[in-house]
Amino acid sequence: MKLLRAMVINIVILFLLSGNTIKAENHTFTITNQTITPIIQLFVFDKVEKKWKEDILNNVFIGMFSEGVINYNSKPKDCFFNLKAVFDGGDSVERNDFNVCKPDVWIIRKYE
Numbered sequence: 001m002k003l004l005r006a007m008v009i010n011i012v013i014l015f016l017l018s019g020n021t022i023k024a025e026n027h028t029f030t031i032t033n034q035t036i037t038p039i040i041q042l043f044v045f046d047k048v049e050k051k052w053k054e055d056i057l058n059n060v061f062i063g064m065f066s067e068g069v070i071n072y073n074s075k076p077k078d079c080f081f082n083l084k085a086v087f088d089g090g091d092s093v094e095r096n097d098f099n100v101c102k103p104d105v106w107i108i109r110k111y112e
Contacts, residue, residue, distance in 0.1 A: 025074060027100035032107040037087040039108070044072065045082035052084060061088070073101055083107040 033039050039062040062068040062085075069083040074081070079101035085108060086092045095106050
């Protein structure tokens, strides 16, 4: 039994040392703001933890009538996310099941 346990531990150590850990995938998508109010925050909902993650705009805003290209890292093959854009002034709009795995655009025309 001790031999089997030692073999399993050695296999796990070799796996970790070989660099075969789960890596995040980088996804790029576009947010188009066609409103008269800048978007000051963008949040992604973590479906596992059931909460909004930190602002992914990182103190950058998407101005009125402009677009922002967003780079987002997620687990491999984890494609569909709920997004929330927060406007200057506090109003927000959400988009459910946005696919970040294919080049996609979220066009915000008004507070939906």
